[in-house]
Amino acid sequence: MRGENMKEQKKQRVIVTGGSKGLGRGIALTFAESGASVVVADVDSEAGERCVQEIKEAGGEGLFVYTDVSSGEDVKKLFEESRHFQGGINVLVNNAGIGHGPMSERHFLKTDFAMWENLMNIHLNGLYHCSQLAARAMIHQGEGGSIINMSSGGATRAHRNRVAYDATKGAIEAATRAMALDLAPWKIRVNAVMPGSMWVENRTAVGNESSPDLLIPLGRLGMPQDVGQGVRFLASPDSSYITGHILAIDGGLTSQLRAPSMDADVALSLDEIDLGLASSGSKE
Template sequence: MDTSLHGRQALVTGAGAGIGRGCALALAARGATVIATDIDRATAQATSEHIRAAGGASEAFALDIGDDSAWESVLAAVRERHGPVTVLVNNAALKASVAGDRGLLDSSLEVWDRVVATNLRGPMLGARRVLPDMIAAGTGAITMMTSTAALYSISGFATAYSSAKAGMIGLTRTIAATYGPQGVRCNAVAPGVIMVGDDTASQEAFRKATGGLVERTGVPADIAETVVFLSSDAGSYINGQVLVVDGGITAHMPGLSHSQNA
């Protein structure tokens, strides 16, 4: 399968750390010019410098994904210096734990609006801004970073986050259905538990929590390689789909599985 991305401009949001940085590095390793963006420009710059040190092509920008004018400004600069973006990875998100996102009756409307503005409106704005160039080029690949939180819920936690991530799946499918005939593919990736760094105690706690059926948490590279596949010609026959990359968490019920294996 050809996962080469030479000659393509790939913009990654939230590229300063974690999954976003992993995606940026993997896309660059396949030959893409990577536009690393983050609300914290210093972290995006660190990712971009890492790519260039390895011989890749990259530039960093500060980007608040919830600000439409910021999208317009960044994409205009990218278009002038590198050409139009034909690969978009909508990764940046506001975590429920950071926002104080709890049960519906325990969270404020301000929390709801803030989470939805970042986690659903932001990816919508990005897609809306890159689509004209992709349509003009007759090719494009958009990956929405949704979450397994869109597929199952945790009582009293992440109401806005789960809702916004589920909304991304609907957005993915409508973009695919509408613009697929014009050469644009749009898919979603739903990561499970992803750990940055090596924490043996946490890994063991995770294994026990899943009844031993999932041996480890994911790492950014697990998600990044999936994004590379979807962004490349190797994934050219995949459109409007949600790829769950969770080690099998959503494929079983740990409590019942554990009791059956006892």
């Protein structure tokens, strides 16, 4: 079964927006390890070309296309070049976005319209431009396909000083569910992943700089490949009956009401747990 799935994975033709660095790079390389053809779309040309080289070294085929996803013309060019390179598209990963930093973090009363509009243009208009062209191409091909969007814990649990960012992520989840219904007749599945706190290649924590063992039930920050594996699953035949779903990849972060450190007094140590093994090997 695993061999069949890997064989199926090799047929995939993938576009990853915002794919040159961070989580996008991790997603692109995860697909490449399965032999997929991956088009990396980004505004960082230097990092994009490096990522393509890594894709080839990992066993995939790669192409970089400079793309500002908020520009309909750029996205149209992306899909034209992608079609010439890989003949079509099976998987679109709408990863392009603005993460933590001055372009997304600001108190609501200090959030000017330019900042609000920029986040909407990249996160929502970018998703619209790319998903429209991907869906039409998939319908034309007649083979179905998979569109995977990037959400955030901020879609349902707010961040302070990130009103505009959280608003876009909530909209992305709503769009994911609605797109899943509209595109289901053509066997196009639409899902989203919700990453938690992550390490990226510059070793900066994305999501929360606090000690992970104090906040995350699994006791560590996520890695880009954790997200990549979740995205690859949602694009694979193994998830053929899953659509309209938001997959949390966060080590249990959003499942809890309180951080593990707040419940330390009720946690059990291993020597306090009866595993039922003490007498299993004894003889009468």
